[in-house]
Amino acid sequence: MNDDHARARMQVLVRADIAAHIRLGRADRDIQRLLRVPARAVQSVRQQLGNAPLRRVRDRRHAGFADVFWGSARHMPDGHLLWVGTTYDSGTPVLQVGSQLRSVLRIGFLLGHGREAQGAVTSGCGGERCVEPEHLLDHPARVYIADSLTALFGDPRP
Ligand SMILES: [Zn+2]
Known part of the structure; x- marks a missing residue:
């Protein structure tokens, strides 16, 4: 290229x-x-x-974190949101405002769902380094999806 x-x-x-x-x-x-x-x-x-x-x-309470979040993420044409900001050595995205460090996935979840995440937050879309708030799932969201799939297709366990 x-x-x-x-x-x-x-x-x-x-x-x-x-x-x-x-x-x-x-x-x-x-x-x-x-x-x-x-x-x-x-x-x-x-x-x-x-x-x-x-x-x-919406949600001015978290304006400082929201600004850093949106300033360090890039919308991709395929609908995912790529994190281009700071990460830990492990690759986990992290966000800093002043002396405060927060998990990017937890801030993203809060921005997308309007509530604090419960349990671990994961990207539900499979997009690499995707932090699109609407693509992030917490524990209750994952349980809900698993239950819905079980109701539709039956229990995957033998
Ligand atoms: Zn995504």
Whole structure:
């Protein structure tokens, strides 16, 4: 892959990411700050989308963590959200605000489900390094899915 091709592909990915934030209802200046992109990049994508309306982004209580979360994740064209921020040596994504360290998966779950996760949080989509809030499952969500599958297809245990 030559440099021009790589640059073009990166531009497409950045525009897709900006578009996802616009659809979530974020203001231009918030998107510029989160993704570190110039104002004209956001304005051009917004024009293309037909000026999607602004909505208030929910849950201001966790605004500091939410900002770091969205600023360190990139929307992929296939619907997954790729973590590009800090990870532990083990690969587990971690998020820092001031002196506070939090699990990215737990913050993502909170942002997507509006409640604290119970038990371990895992990505239910199989996407590599995916932290899309809607793709994250906690223990009760996994039990619910397992029970639903058992009701549909029967008990997998012999
Ligand atoms: Zn995913």
